[in-house]
Amino acid sequence: MTTQTPTRMPVLYLSHGAPPLADDATWTGELQRWGADLPRPKSILVVSAHWESAPLAVGATDRVPLTYDFGGFPQHYYEVTYDAPGAPELAADVAKLFAQPGQPVYQDPDRGLDHGAYVPLKEMFPEADVPVLQVSMPTLDPSQLFQLGRALAPLRDEGVLIVGSGFTTHNVREGVADVNGAAPQWGHEFDLWAKETVEAGDIDSVLDFQRTAPAALRAHPRSEHFAPLFVSLGATADVGVQATSTVDGFWHGMAKRSFQFN
Template identity: 65%
Template sequence: MTTPAVPAPARMPALYLSHGAPPLADDPLWPAELAAWSAELPRPRAILMVSAHWEEAPLALGATERAPLVYDFWGFPEHYYRVRYDAPGAPELAASVRALLRAPGTPVQDIADRGLDHGAYVPLVEMYPQADVPVLQVSLPTLDPARLMDLGRRLAPLRDEGVLIVGSGFFTHNLAALRHPGVPGWSAEFDAWGGEALAARDVDALLDFETKSPAGRLAHPRTEHFAPLFVTLGAAGSDLDAQSTPVDGFWMGLSKRSVQFG
């Protein structure tokens, strides 16, 4: 008897999403936007998450078995610290990442007890609430946009193995400069510029966003929340032309623009 062929996994898109603080889960709009987005995606075999909230060099792989979440925020109501997201670990994905990144001068470390931080689990709770897709989080080993683009390119083959690569940050992020209700000018200006640069596939401008964008240094006084975009852009490759913006608008004055390639 002939064994039926196992279908090849669908090539997954590459995502950049604005993950938000834990209270975004209580927003009347954002959870539904993420749920609708994930419903339109092919079913991933695993998720590779790069969050703004884990900087570690050399590049580190987080837990490959279930581990407690990292509640990396302070001063919030108690119920935010009771959230659980018990997604399976992804040891096979970790092995693939090691294989893709293995090269002289490119060490990869394991931090076996490092669970998902809020940049990873807060959006995943809304996108995959059953917590039934294996997840691996890796660190940001640098904030240099060009080096992160290269990292994304090296990880891109995972997309053909059914892996959803997600860069998780926030399209504008300067909590100290939020003085009044509404959207501050620097946030609106940077969001508009960034949306136009993405639509024009102007990667060079995005790489040099601190000097080429209006209010770039105000929108990102420290660049860790924009940095995951460059991993996504590198992983997107030729799919830069297959681009959509499933989430846009603002939350507490910050741009929650989120982009899909492929």
């Protein structure tokens, strides 16, 4: 009997949106097609903008309720389910990569997937039959998150799909589309910069986006939704960044730009 070698998996950065983005037929169709085109992963590791915790923490490895980390929405958004298997083997691998004397990897067995994980995965892997593990962002420092991604990179050769889940622009106060549905000019400028810079593999400029990108502080008054991109970049940097923009356009004035790294 021969054992099949896992495929070296790509790395994703996707704009996950608020729960109502799942009602947008354009976006859900884009994610469904994207998921269908991906090689089937052995498991999925998600770094979401909605879980900041230091030191590095891993979420539930058993089936537990989802984390509905939002408020003020209609009741049906709190009834969404995504019953994917846990990934205890992947959690153990993450612990081996990061645990050091005096620097443990924190276990949070009751924390279910938050909407940065389950909203897009429900579209991309609708059967919920791929084990999923969520890990925290222990910092917002771009260089440290890039190194986190580099440390996770070997998991790609074990069939693990690494997903950074954020939003390419995220300014709820200023970014909402105007009455004609148009996104703000600064949002377009930042989005175009992100596409060109990421696809060019200019890691230094992306990590230093607050100084190199147009309207950086308007696009991201706080950087947590852009930060998962740094993890995704780090996870692919060892072989050279080869990025393709997979989703574009705007939703309520915010850029849905997403990337696949091979």
